[in-house]
Amino acid sequence: MIGERRWQFVRRALSARFARFGGIVVLVVVAMAISAPFISPYDPIKQDLSTALSTPSLAHPLGTDNNGRDVLARVIWGTRISLAAGLVSVAIGALAGCLLGLAAGYWGGGIDGFLMRLVDAVLSFPALVLALALGAVLGAGLPGVLLALGVVYTPTFARLMRGQVLTIRTREYVHAARLLGGRDWWILARHVLPNAASPIVVQASLSIGFAILAEASLSFLGLGVQPPDPAWGSMINAGRGYLQQAPWMVFGPGAALFLTVLGLNFVGDALRDALDPRTRG
Protein backbone atom coordinates (compact mmCIF):
# COMPACT_ATOMS: atom_id res chain seq x y z
CA MET A 1 0.00 0.00 0.00
CA ILE A 2 2.75 2.43 1.02
CA GLY A 3 4.76 1.37 -2.04
CA GLU A 4 1.76 2.12 -4.28
CA ARG A 5 1.37 5.60 -2.72
CA ARG A 6 5.03 6.33 -3.21
CA TRP A 7 4.80 5.25 -6.83
CA GLN A 8 1.79 7.54 -7.34
CA PHE A 9 3.76 10.39 -5.75
CA VAL A 10 6.71 9.80 -8.13
CA ARG A 11 4.34 9.67 -11.13
CA ARG A 12 2.65 12.91 -10.07
CA ALA A 13 6.04 14.58 -9.58
CA LEU A 14 7.29 13.42 -12.98
CA SER A 15 4.15 14.68 -14.72
CA ALA A 16 4.79 18.27 -13.52
CA ARG A 17 5.91 20.77 -16.14
CA PHE A 18 9.68 20.54 -16.88
CA ALA A 19 10.14 18.06 -13.99
CA ARG A 20 12.03 15.57 -16.17
CA PHE A 21 14.30 18.31 -17.54
CA GLY A 22 14.96 19.56 -14.01
CA GLY A 23 15.61 16.03 -12.77
CA ILE A 24 18.11 15.37 -15.57
CA VAL A 25 19.94 18.66 -14.91
CA VAL A 26 20.18 17.89 -11.19
CA LEU A 27 21.39 14.33 -11.88
CA VAL A 28 24.06 15.63 -14.27
CA VAL A 29 25.23 18.22 -11.73
CA VAL A 30 25.39 15.62 -8.95
CA ALA A 31 27.25 13.19 -11.24
CA MET A 32 29.71 15.96 -12.16
CA ALA A 33 30.32 16.77 -8.51
CA ILE A 34 30.92 13.13 -7.58
CA SER A 35 33.09 12.24 -10.55
CA ALA A 36 34.99 15.55 -10.82
CA PRO A 37 38.44 13.93 -10.29
CA PHE A 38 37.78 11.48 -13.15
CA ILE A 39 36.04 13.68 -15.73
CA SER A 40 37.87 16.97 -15.22
CA PRO A 41 40.14 17.45 -18.27
CA TYR A 42 42.76 19.51 -16.34
CA ASP A 43 43.88 20.39 -12.84
CA PRO A 44 41.52 23.25 -11.83
CA ILE A 45 44.20 25.09 -9.81
CA LYS A 46 47.43 24.56 -11.78
CA GLN A 47 48.41 27.69 -13.68
CA ASP A 48 49.82 27.73 -17.23
CA LEU A 49 50.43 31.33 -18.25
CA SER A 50 51.39 30.27 -21.80
CA THR A 51 47.71 29.42 -22.46
CA ALA A 52 46.19 32.38 -20.57
CA LEU A 53 42.91 33.76 -21.99
CA SER A 54 42.74 31.13 -24.78
CA THR A 55 39.48 31.22 -26.71
CA PRO A 56 37.21 28.14 -26.50
CA SER A 57 38.64 25.28 -28.59
CA LEU A 58 38.67 21.49 -28.69
CA ALA A 59 41.51 21.43 -26.15
CA HIS A 60 39.70 23.91 -23.86
CA PRO A 61 35.93 23.77 -24.66
CA LEU A 62 35.13 26.74 -22.38
CA GLY A 63 38.47 28.52 -22.91
CA THR A 64 41.01 29.40 -20.22
CA ASP A 65 41.18 32.14 -17.60
CA ASN A 66 43.79 34.85 -17.03
CA ASN A 67 46.06 32.33 -15.27
CA GLY A 68 45.78 29.76 -18.05
CA ARG A 69 43.50 27.46 -16.05
CA ASP A 70 40.87 25.49 -17.98
CA VAL A 71 37.44 27.07 -17.35
CA LEU A 72 35.58 23.76 -17.94
CA ALA A 73 37.72 21.98 -15.33
CA ARG A 74 37.04 24.78 -12.85
CA VAL A 75 33.30 24.71 -13.64
CA ILE A 76 33.23 20.93 -13.04
CA TRP A 77 35.07 21.22 -9.70
CA GLY A 78 32.92 24.22 -8.83
CA THR A 79 29.81 21.98 -8.78
CA ARG A 80 31.21 20.38 -5.60
CA ILE A 81 31.42 23.69 -3.77
CA SER A 82 28.05 24.92 -5.02
CA LEU A 83 26.20 21.71 -4.16
CA ALA A 84 27.93 21.44 -0.78
CA ALA A 85 27.07 25.06 -0.02
CA GLY A 86 23.43 24.54 -1.02
CA LEU A 87 22.99 21.27 0.84
CA VAL A 88 24.88 22.11 4.04
CA SER A 89 23.45 25.62 4.52
CA VAL A 90 19.89 24.39 3.92
CA ALA A 91 20.52 21.42 6.25
CA ILE A 92 21.69 23.83 8.99
CA GLY A 93 18.67 26.07 8.40
CA ALA A 94 16.24 23.12 8.29
CA LEU A 95 17.65 21.50 11.44
CA ALA A 96 17.67 24.70 13.49
CA GLY A 97 14.35 25.87 12.06
CA CYS A 98 12.61 22.52 12.66
CA LEU A 99 13.79 22.39 16.27
CA LEU A 100 12.59 25.95 16.91
CA GLY A 101 9.30 25.32 15.07
CA LEU A 102 8.69 22.05 16.94
CA ALA A 103 9.27 23.70 20.31
CA ALA A 104 7.15 26.77 19.46
CA GLY A 105 4.26 24.80 17.97
CA TYR A 106 4.16 21.98 20.53
CA TRP A 107 4.58 23.91 23.79
CA GLY A 108 2.97 27.16 22.62
CA GLY A 109 2.43 29.99 25.14
CA GLY A 110 5.44 32.08 26.13
CA ILE A 111 7.94 29.80 24.36
CA ASP A 112 5.98 30.19 21.11
CA GLY A 113 5.71 33.96 21.55
CA PHE A 114 9.42 34.41 22.23
CA LEU A 115 10.63 32.07 19.48
CA MET A 116 8.34 33.57 16.87
CA ARG A 117 9.45 37.12 17.76
CA LEU A 118 13.03 35.86 17.38
CA VAL A 119 12.14 34.47 13.96
CA ASP A 120 10.46 37.78 13.03
CA ALA A 121 13.62 39.60 14.09
CA VAL A 122 15.83 37.45 11.85
CA LEU A 123 13.33 37.96 9.01
CA SER A 124 13.69 41.72 9.52
CA PHE A 125 17.19 41.53 8.09
CA PRO A 126 17.30 41.53 4.28
CA ALA A 127 18.73 38.04 3.54
CA LEU A 128 21.85 39.08 1.66
CA VAL A 129 22.64 41.89 4.10
CA LEU A 130 22.41 39.45 7.03
CA ALA A 131 24.58 36.89 5.22
CA LEU A 132 27.06 39.63 4.32
CA ALA A 133 27.21 40.97 7.88
CA LEU A 134 27.57 37.50 9.41
CA GLY A 135 30.06 36.45 6.74
CA ALA A 136 32.04 39.61 7.53
CA VAL A 137 32.31 38.93 11.25
CA LEU A 138 32.80 35.16 10.91
CA GLY A 139 35.50 35.68 8.31
CA ALA A 140 35.77 34.99 4.58
CA GLY A 141 35.65 31.33 3.57
CA LEU A 142 33.16 28.52 3.09
CA PRO A 143 32.44 27.69 6.79
CA GLY A 144 31.45 31.28 7.60
CA VAL A 145 29.22 31.46 4.52
CA LEU A 146 27.53 28.13 5.31
CA LEU A 147 26.77 29.23 8.85
CA ALA A 148 25.56 32.65 7.70
CA LEU A 149 23.24 31.14 5.08
CA GLY A 150 22.05 28.56 7.63
CA VAL A 151 20.95 31.43 9.90
CA VAL A 152 19.23 33.13 6.95
CA TYR A 153 17.18 29.99 6.13
CA THR A 154 16.27 29.09 9.74
CA PRO A 155 13.17 31.36 10.06
CA THR A 156 11.46 29.93 6.96
CA PHE A 157 11.72 26.38 8.28
CA ALA A 158 10.78 27.43 11.81
CA ARG A 159 7.55 29.07 10.63
CA LEU A 160 6.70 26.16 8.35
CA MET A 161 7.32 23.55 11.05
CA ARG A 162 5.37 25.55 13.66
CA GLY A 163 2.37 25.71 11.34
CA GLN A 164 2.51 21.97 10.77
CA VAL A 165 2.87 21.18 14.47
CA LEU A 166 -0.06 23.44 15.41
CA THR A 167 -2.27 21.30 13.16
CA ILE A 168 -0.81 17.92 14.10
CA ARG A 169 -0.77 18.40 17.89
CA THR A 170 -4.60 18.49 17.95
CA ARG A 171 -4.89 15.14 16.15
CA GLU A 172 -6.31 12.16 18.02
CA TYR A 173 -3.22 10.00 17.69
CA VAL A 174 -1.16 12.67 19.47
CA HIS A 175 -3.73 12.81 22.30
CA ALA A 176 -3.66 9.01 22.46
CA ALA A 177 0.14 8.97 22.69
CA ARG A 178 -0.04 11.52 25.51
CA LEU A 179 -2.68 9.49 27.36
CA LEU A 180 -0.49 6.43 27.06
CA GLY A 181 2.15 8.34 29.03
CA GLY A 182 4.47 9.18 26.15
CA ARG A 183 7.12 11.78 26.90
CA ASP A 184 7.04 15.02 24.94
CA TRP A 185 10.25 14.36 23.01
CA TRP A 186 9.12 10.82 22.14
CA ILE A 187 5.75 12.12 20.85
CA LEU A 188 7.53 14.83 18.86
CA ALA A 189 10.03 12.42 17.32
CA ARG A 190 7.67 9.48 16.78
CA HIS A 191 4.38 11.14 15.82
CA VAL A 192 4.72 14.84 15.07
CA LEU A 193 7.96 15.04 13.09
CA PRO A 194 7.25 12.25 10.56
CA ASN A 195 3.81 13.75 9.79
CA ALA A 196 5.20 17.26 9.39
CA ALA A 197 8.15 16.26 7.21
CA SER A 198 6.69 16.51 3.70
CA PRO A 199 6.40 20.31 3.36
CA ILE A 200 9.83 20.64 4.97
CA VAL A 201 11.34 18.39 2.29
CA VAL A 202 9.68 20.48 -0.45
CA GLN A 203 10.83 23.74 1.12
CA ALA A 204 14.36 22.33 1.45
CA SER A 205 14.43 21.31 -2.21
CA LEU A 206 13.26 24.79 -3.24
CA SER A 207 15.75 26.49 -0.90
CA ILE A 208 18.83 24.63 -2.16
CA GLY A 209 18.79 26.51 -5.49
CA PHE A 210 18.51 29.86 -3.77
CA ALA A 211 21.23 28.91 -1.26
CA ILE A 212 23.51 28.13 -4.21
CA LEU A 213 22.72 31.58 -5.65
CA ALA A 214 23.39 33.21 -2.28
CA GLU A 215 26.72 31.41 -1.88
CA ALA A 216 27.69 32.47 -5.40
CA SER A 217 26.73 36.08 -4.56
CA LEU A 218 28.91 36.07 -1.44
CA SER A 219 31.79 34.41 -3.31
CA PHE A 220 31.33 37.02 -6.06
CA LEU A 221 31.72 39.76 -3.44
CA GLY A 222 34.85 38.03 -2.13
CA LEU A 223 33.45 36.67 1.14
CA GLY A 224 32.92 33.05 0.15
CA VAL A 225 35.37 30.51 -1.18
CA GLN A 226 38.75 32.13 -1.67
CA PRO A 227 40.90 31.84 -4.83
CA PRO A 228 42.45 29.73 -6.21
CA ASP A 229 39.69 27.25 -5.19
CA PRO A 230 37.10 27.06 -7.98
CA ALA A 231 33.73 28.50 -6.90
CA TRP A 232 31.37 29.78 -9.58
CA GLY A 233 30.78 33.15 -7.90
CA SER A 234 34.48 33.95 -7.46
CA MET A 235 35.21 32.71 -11.03
CA ILE A 236 32.61 35.17 -12.38
CA ASN A 237 34.12 37.97 -10.29
CA ALA A 238 37.59 37.14 -11.62
CA GLY A 239 36.22 37.27 -15.18
CA ARG A 240 34.66 40.70 -14.62
CA GLY A 241 37.94 42.43 -15.40
CA TYR A 242 38.38 40.48 -18.66
CA LEU A 243 34.86 40.90 -20.06
CA GLN A 244 36.17 42.44 -23.28
CA GLN A 245 39.06 40.00 -23.93
CA ALA A 246 37.65 36.78 -22.46
CA PRO A 247 33.85 36.86 -21.87
CA TRP A 248 33.88 33.03 -21.54
CA MET A 249 35.43 33.47 -18.09
CA VAL A 250 32.07 34.88 -16.98
CA PHE A 251 29.59 33.05 -19.17
CA GLY A 252 30.84 29.47 -18.52
CA PRO A 253 30.31 29.52 -14.74
CA GLY A 254 27.30 31.86 -15.21
CA ALA A 255 25.54 29.30 -17.42
CA ALA A 256 26.41 26.47 -14.99
CA LEU A 257 24.93 28.47 -12.12
CA PHE A 258 21.77 29.35 -14.05
CA LEU A 259 21.14 25.77 -15.24
CA THR A 260 21.73 24.28 -11.79
CA VAL A 261 19.34 26.70 -10.07
CA LEU A 262 16.79 26.24 -12.87
CA GLY A 263 16.96 22.44 -12.54
CA LEU A 264 16.61 22.56 -8.77
CA ASN A 265 13.63 24.89 -9.08
CA PHE A 266 11.88 22.54 -11.48
CA VAL A 267 12.48 19.60 -9.12
CA GLY A 268 11.26 21.62 -6.13
CA ASP A 269 8.14 22.75 -8.02
CA ALA A 270 7.45 19.16 -9.10
CA LEU A 271 7.72 17.89 -5.51
CA ARG A 272 5.42 20.67 -4.31
CA ASP A 273 2.86 19.92 -7.03
CA ALA A 274 2.97 16.20 -6.27
CA LEU A 275 2.27 16.86 -2.60
CA ASP A 276 -0.41 19.47 -3.25
CA PRO A 277 -1.96 19.25 -6.72
CA ARG A 278 -3.96 22.49 -6.02
CA THR A 279 -0.75 24.52 -6.52
CA ARG A 280 -0.39 23.45 -10.16
CA GLY A 281 -0.34 26.59 -12.30
Add this chain to the structure above:
Amino acid sequence: MGRLILRRLLATVPVLVLVTFGVFLLIHLVPGDPVEAMLGESQDAVAKETLRHELGFDQPLYVQYVTWIGHVVQGDLGRSVRTHQTVLDNVSHRIRPSLELAVFAMLISLCVAIPLGIVTATHRNSVIDSLGTSFVLFGICMPNFVIALLLIFVFGVTLHWLPISSYTDPFDDPVAGLRSLMLPAITLGLALAAVIARTLRSSLLETLADDYVRTARAKGLAEWTVVRGHALKNALIPVVTVLGLQFGTLIGGAVITEYIFALPGVGRLVVDAVFARDYPLVQGVVLLICVGFIASNLVVDILYGWIDPRIRYSA
Protein backbone atom coordinates in the same frame (compact mmCIF):
# COMPACT_ATOMS: atom_id res chain seq x y z
CA MET B 1 -8.25 50.97 10.61
CA GLY B 2 -6.80 52.72 13.67
CA ARG B 3 -6.94 49.43 15.57
CA LEU B 4 -5.03 47.67 12.80
CA ILE B 5 -2.31 50.36 12.76
CA LEU B 6 -1.98 50.23 16.57
CA ARG B 7 -1.82 46.43 16.56
CA ARG B 8 0.86 46.36 13.89
CA LEU B 9 2.87 49.12 15.61
CA LEU B 10 2.79 47.25 18.92
CA ALA B 11 3.84 44.00 17.22
CA THR B 12 6.85 45.84 15.77
CA VAL B 13 8.25 46.89 19.17
CA PRO B 14 9.57 43.49 20.41
CA VAL B 15 10.93 42.74 16.93
CA LEU B 16 12.80 46.07 16.92
CA VAL B 17 14.27 45.33 20.36
CA LEU B 18 15.46 41.89 19.23
CA VAL B 19 16.88 43.38 16.01
CA THR B 20 18.88 45.98 17.95
CA PHE B 21 20.17 43.19 20.19
CA GLY B 22 21.16 41.10 17.16
CA VAL B 23 22.92 44.02 15.48
CA PHE B 24 24.68 44.90 18.75
CA LEU B 25 25.92 41.31 19.13
CA LEU B 26 27.25 41.30 15.56
CA ILE B 27 30.53 42.94 16.54
CA HIS B 28 30.99 40.42 19.40
CA LEU B 29 30.74 37.46 17.01
CA VAL B 30 34.11 38.38 15.52
CA PRO B 31 36.44 35.48 16.39
CA GLY B 32 39.16 36.70 18.76
CA ASP B 33 39.60 40.36 19.59
CA PRO B 34 37.43 42.66 17.41
CA VAL B 35 39.76 45.60 18.08
CA GLU B 36 42.71 43.60 16.77
CA ALA B 37 40.64 42.56 13.75
CA MET B 38 39.84 46.21 13.00
CA LEU B 39 43.27 47.73 13.60
CA GLY B 40 45.46 44.79 12.69
CA GLU B 41 48.23 43.30 14.78
CA SER B 42 50.77 45.94 13.81
CA GLN B 43 49.05 48.81 15.66
CA ASP B 44 50.52 49.84 19.00
CA ALA B 45 48.91 48.82 22.26
CA VAL B 46 47.88 52.39 23.22
CA ALA B 47 45.84 52.85 20.00
CA LYS B 48 44.13 49.52 20.62
CA GLU B 49 43.35 50.38 24.22
CA THR B 50 41.97 53.78 23.17
CA LEU B 51 39.64 52.20 20.58
CA ARG B 52 38.61 49.50 23.06
CA HIS B 53 37.65 52.23 25.54
CA GLU B 54 35.91 54.32 22.83
CA LEU B 55 33.78 51.35 21.79
CA GLY B 56 33.10 50.45 25.42
CA PHE B 57 34.59 46.96 25.13
CA ASP B 58 36.11 47.33 28.59
CA GLN B 59 32.57 47.30 30.07
CA PRO B 60 30.31 44.30 30.81
CA LEU B 61 28.13 43.27 27.82
CA TYR B 62 24.81 44.49 29.28
CA VAL B 63 26.33 47.89 30.08
CA GLN B 64 27.66 48.09 26.51
CA TYR B 65 24.18 47.32 25.12
CA VAL B 66 22.38 49.85 27.33
CA THR B 67 24.95 52.56 26.45
CA TRP B 68 24.76 51.70 22.75
CA ILE B 69 20.96 51.64 22.60
CA GLY B 70 20.90 54.91 24.56
CA HIS B 71 23.02 56.50 21.85
CA VAL B 72 20.97 54.88 19.05
CA VAL B 73 17.65 56.30 20.26
CA GLN B 74 19.30 59.75 20.26
CA GLY B 75 20.32 59.25 16.65
CA ASP B 76 23.98 58.44 17.37
CA LEU B 77 24.61 55.19 15.48
CA GLY B 78 28.35 55.24 15.99
CA ARG B 79 31.34 56.36 14.00
CA SER B 80 33.52 54.78 11.33
CA VAL B 81 36.88 53.67 12.76
CA ARG B 82 38.51 54.51 9.41
CA THR B 83 37.12 57.93 8.46
CA HIS B 84 35.81 58.95 11.93
CA GLN B 85 32.65 60.20 10.17
CA THR B 86 29.36 59.35 11.90
CA VAL B 87 27.24 56.54 10.44
CA LEU B 88 24.41 58.99 9.71
CA ASP B 89 26.81 61.29 7.81
CA ASN B 90 28.10 58.33 5.80
CA VAL B 91 24.59 57.14 4.97
CA SER B 92 23.21 60.60 4.18
CA HIS B 93 25.95 61.08 1.58
CA ARG B 94 25.17 57.72 -0.02
CA ILE B 95 21.39 57.41 0.26
CA ARG B 96 20.52 59.44 -2.84
CA PRO B 97 22.01 57.13 -5.51
CA SER B 98 20.48 54.12 -3.72
CA LEU B 99 17.01 55.66 -3.63
CA GLU B 100 17.25 56.76 -7.27
CA LEU B 101 18.35 53.25 -8.22
CA ALA B 102 15.53 51.63 -6.22
CA VAL B 103 12.82 53.90 -7.67
CA PHE B 104 14.11 53.49 -11.23
CA ALA B 105 14.34 49.70 -10.83
CA MET B 106 10.85 49.54 -9.35
CA LEU B 107 9.44 51.59 -12.26
CA ILE B 108 11.14 49.34 -14.81
CA SER B 109 9.91 46.20 -13.06
CA LEU B 110 6.29 47.45 -12.91
CA CYS B 111 6.36 48.57 -16.57
CA VAL B 112 7.51 45.06 -17.55
CA ALA B 113 5.63 42.95 -15.01
CA ILE B 114 2.09 44.31 -15.17
CA PRO B 115 1.59 43.97 -18.96
CA LEU B 116 3.43 40.63 -18.86
CA GLY B 117 1.31 39.28 -16.00
CA ILE B 118 -1.91 40.34 -17.75
CA VAL B 119 -0.93 38.95 -21.16
CA THR B 120 0.29 35.59 -19.80
CA ALA B 121 -2.86 35.15 -17.69
CA THR B 122 -5.27 36.10 -20.47
CA HIS B 123 -3.43 33.90 -23.01
CA ARG B 124 -2.93 30.89 -20.74
CA ASN B 125 -1.07 27.92 -22.30
CA SER B 126 -0.32 29.86 -25.50
CA VAL B 127 3.06 30.71 -27.06
CA ILE B 128 2.93 34.12 -25.35
CA ASP B 129 2.40 32.39 -22.00
CA SER B 130 5.37 30.08 -22.62
CA LEU B 131 7.60 33.03 -23.57
CA GLY B 132 6.43 34.96 -20.51
CA THR B 133 7.06 31.96 -18.25
CA SER B 134 10.55 31.58 -19.75
CA PHE B 135 11.26 35.23 -18.94
CA VAL B 136 10.05 34.71 -15.38
CA LEU B 137 12.28 31.64 -14.95
CA PHE B 138 15.24 33.55 -16.39
CA GLY B 139 14.66 36.45 -13.99
CA ILE B 140 14.31 34.21 -10.95
CA CYS B 141 17.12 31.72 -11.63
CA MET B 142 19.75 33.98 -13.18
CA PRO B 143 21.87 35.68 -10.51
CA ASN B 144 21.73 39.46 -10.84
CA PHE B 145 25.52 39.77 -11.06
CA VAL B 146 25.49 37.61 -14.20
CA ILE B 147 22.61 39.68 -15.65
CA ALA B 148 24.66 42.82 -14.87
CA LEU B 149 27.74 41.45 -16.63
CA LEU B 150 25.63 40.34 -19.63
CA LEU B 151 24.19 43.86 -19.92
CA ILE B 152 27.65 45.42 -19.55
CA PHE B 153 28.98 43.05 -22.24
CA VAL B 154 26.19 43.82 -24.73
CA PHE B 155 25.34 47.50 -24.13
CA GLY B 156 28.63 48.75 -22.72
CA VAL B 157 31.52 46.74 -24.14
CA THR B 158 30.08 45.64 -27.53
CA LEU B 159 27.60 48.36 -28.56
CA HIS B 160 29.03 51.25 -26.48
CA TRP B 161 25.49 52.58 -25.96
CA LEU B 162 25.55 53.07 -22.20
CA PRO B 163 28.20 53.84 -19.55
CA ILE B 164 29.24 50.84 -17.47
CA SER B 165 30.65 52.35 -14.29
CA SER B 166 30.00 56.00 -13.66
CA TYR B 167 27.38 57.87 -11.70
CA THR B 168 25.80 61.20 -12.54
CA ASP B 169 23.01 62.57 -10.38
CA PRO B 170 19.86 62.76 -12.57
CA PHE B 171 18.93 66.02 -10.78
CA ASP B 172 22.19 67.62 -11.97
CA ASP B 173 22.12 66.28 -15.53
CA PRO B 174 18.92 64.33 -16.31
CA VAL B 175 20.12 62.69 -19.54
CA ALA B 176 23.56 61.62 -18.29
CA GLY B 177 22.02 60.67 -14.94
CA LEU B 178 19.38 58.39 -16.44
CA ARG B 179 21.98 56.86 -18.77
CA SER B 180 24.27 56.11 -15.82
CA LEU B 181 21.41 54.45 -13.91
CA MET B 182 19.92 52.57 -16.88
CA LEU B 183 21.97 49.34 -16.70
CA PRO B 184 21.97 49.06 -12.89
CA ALA B 185 18.20 49.67 -12.80
CA ILE B 186 17.51 47.06 -15.50
CA THR B 187 19.72 44.58 -13.59
CA LEU B 188 17.81 45.15 -10.39
CA GLY B 189 14.41 45.52 -12.04
CA LEU B 190 14.48 42.29 -14.07
CA ALA B 191 14.46 39.92 -11.10
CA LEU B 192 11.76 41.99 -9.44
CA ALA B 193 9.70 42.04 -12.66
CA ALA B 194 9.88 38.24 -12.83
CA VAL B 195 8.51 37.80 -9.31
CA ILE B 196 5.75 40.41 -9.77
CA ALA B 197 4.71 39.01 -13.19
CA ARG B 198 4.47 35.48 -11.74
CA THR B 199 2.37 36.67 -8.79
CA LEU B 200 0.08 38.76 -11.00
CA ARG B 201 -0.37 35.91 -13.48
CA SER B 202 -1.48 33.38 -10.86
CA SER B 203 -3.60 35.93 -9.00
CA LEU B 204 -5.32 37.06 -12.22
CA LEU B 205 -5.94 33.44 -13.27
CA GLU B 206 -7.68 32.84 -9.96
CA THR B 207 -9.73 36.04 -10.23
CA LEU B 208 -10.74 35.37 -13.85
CA ALA B 209 -12.35 32.12 -12.67
CA ASP B 210 -14.54 33.91 -10.09
CA ASP B 211 -18.32 34.14 -10.40
CA TYR B 212 -18.49 37.92 -10.70
CA VAL B 213 -16.11 37.79 -13.69
CA ARG B 214 -18.35 35.16 -15.29
CA THR B 215 -21.33 37.47 -14.67
CA ALA B 216 -19.47 40.38 -16.31
CA ARG B 217 -18.75 38.22 -19.34
CA ALA B 218 -22.38 37.04 -19.43
CA LYS B 219 -23.44 40.68 -19.57
CA GLY B 220 -21.63 40.83 -22.89
CA LEU B 221 -18.70 43.03 -21.83
CA ALA B 222 -15.59 42.97 -23.99
CA GLU B 223 -12.80 40.76 -22.56
CA TRP B 224 -10.46 43.70 -22.03
CA THR B 225 -13.18 45.59 -20.10
CA VAL B 226 -13.73 42.52 -17.94
CA VAL B 227 -10.01 42.22 -17.21
CA ARG B 228 -9.35 45.93 -16.66
CA GLY B 229 -12.59 46.92 -14.96
CA HIS B 230 -13.38 43.84 -12.87
CA ALA B 231 -10.52 41.38 -12.45
CA LEU B 232 -7.33 43.45 -12.39
CA LYS B 233 -8.06 45.54 -9.29
CA ASN B 234 -8.66 42.46 -7.14
CA ALA B 235 -5.77 40.57 -8.72
CA LEU B 236 -3.38 43.39 -7.81
CA ILE B 237 -3.88 42.90 -4.04
CA PRO B 238 -1.27 40.09 -3.68
CA VAL B 239 1.08 42.14 -5.87
CA VAL B 240 1.15 44.85 -3.18
CA THR B 241 2.26 42.26 -0.62
CA VAL B 242 4.93 40.91 -2.95
CA LEU B 243 6.19 44.43 -3.65
CA GLY B 244 6.63 44.99 0.07
CA LEU B 245 8.32 41.64 0.59
CA GLN B 246 10.62 42.29 -2.35
CA PHE B 247 12.00 45.40 -0.64
CA GLY B 248 14.53 43.13 1.09
CA THR B 249 15.51 41.54 -2.22
CA LEU B 250 15.85 45.03 -3.65
CA ILE B 251 18.30 46.02 -0.89
CA GLY B 252 20.29 42.79 -1.31
CA GLY B 253 20.29 43.23 -5.08
CA ALA B 254 21.37 46.86 -4.66
CA VAL B 255 24.44 45.75 -2.67
CA ILE B 256 25.67 43.67 -5.61
CA THR B 257 24.47 46.06 -8.33
CA GLU B 258 26.13 49.08 -6.74
CA TYR B 259 29.32 47.03 -6.29
CA ILE B 260 29.43 46.01 -9.97
CA PHE B 261 28.52 49.41 -11.43
CA ALA B 262 30.61 51.35 -8.86
CA LEU B 263 27.61 53.42 -7.74
CA PRO B 264 28.33 55.40 -4.57
CA GLY B 265 25.24 54.12 -2.70
CA VAL B 266 24.49 52.55 0.68
CA GLY B 267 24.97 49.00 -0.70
CA ARG B 268 28.48 49.87 -1.81
CA LEU B 269 29.07 51.47 1.61
CA VAL B 270 28.20 48.15 3.33
CA VAL B 271 30.57 46.18 1.10
CA ASP B 272 33.38 48.70 1.58
CA ALA B 273 32.84 48.70 5.36
CA VAL B 274 32.87 44.88 5.44
CA PHE B 275 36.18 44.69 3.59
CA ALA B 276 37.70 47.49 5.68
CA ARG B 277 36.61 45.57 8.81
CA ASP B 278 34.95 48.78 9.94
CA TYR B 279 32.56 46.96 12.27
CA PRO B 280 30.91 50.03 13.92
CA LEU B 281 30.03 51.30 10.43
CA VAL B 282 28.72 47.84 9.38
CA GLN B 283 26.69 47.72 12.60
CA GLY B 284 25.17 51.19 12.11
CA VAL B 285 24.34 50.76 8.43
CA VAL B 286 22.85 47.27 8.94
CA LEU B 287 20.67 48.64 11.75
CA LEU B 288 19.43 51.45 9.52
CA ILE B 289 18.70 49.01 6.67
CA CYS B 290 16.75 46.74 9.05
CA VAL B 291 14.71 49.62 10.45
CA GLY B 292 13.92 50.69 6.87
CA PHE B 293 12.92 47.12 6.03
CA ILE B 294 10.67 46.81 9.12
CA ALA B 295 9.09 50.20 8.34
CA SER B 296 8.39 49.18 4.74
CA ASN B 297 6.78 45.92 5.91
CA LEU B 298 4.67 47.90 8.36
CA VAL B 299 3.51 50.26 5.61
CA VAL B 300 2.64 47.29 3.37
CA ASP B 301 0.69 45.63 6.21
CA ILE B 302 -1.31 48.80 6.79
CA LEU B 303 -1.77 49.39 3.06
CA TYR B 304 -3.01 45.83 2.71
CA GLY B 305 -5.62 46.44 5.41
CA TRP B 306 -6.68 49.62 3.62
CA ILE B 307 -7.04 47.83 0.27
CA ASP B 308 -8.74 44.72 1.63
CA PRO B 309 -11.32 45.50 4.36
CA ARG B 310 -11.49 41.82 5.42
CA ILE B 311 -8.02 42.16 6.94
CA ARG B 312 -9.06 45.36 8.73
CA TYR B 313 -12.02 43.66 10.37
CA SER B 314 -10.16 40.50 11.37
CA ALA B 315 -7.46 42.58 13.15
